[in-house]
Amino acid sequence: MTFETIEYRGHQLVVRPKGQGWEVTIRKGVVENAYRPSTTEQSGKDDVVARARRTVDNELLRSA
Numbered sequence: 001m002t003f004e005t006i007e008y009r010g011h012q013l014v015v016r017p018k019g020q021g022w023e024v025t026i027r028k029g030v031v032e033n034a035y036r037p038s039t040t041e042q043s044g045k046d047d048v049v050a051r052a053r054r055t056v057d058n059e060l061l062r063s064a
Contacts, residue, residue: 006049009060013052015045024052033059 003016016026026033037051038057 001031008053009056015049022048023027024048026052026055037045 006013012027023038
């Protein structure tokens with residue numbers, strides 16, 4: 001399976017194909033976030049990565 005890992009603010013965003021679209025798993029160390037942004041549209045990869053980044057930003061704001 002092909003996937004891409006993006007380092008973002010101490011987290012790993014693991015982007016992989018899911019059906020016709022994309023899914024992002026958000027990890028910090030070995031812990032995975034239960035929320036996995038996804039899309040059913042092949043062209044929505046940038047959108048789903050942006051949603052994952054907003055999730056990380058919100059998590060960091062809550063823990064500050």
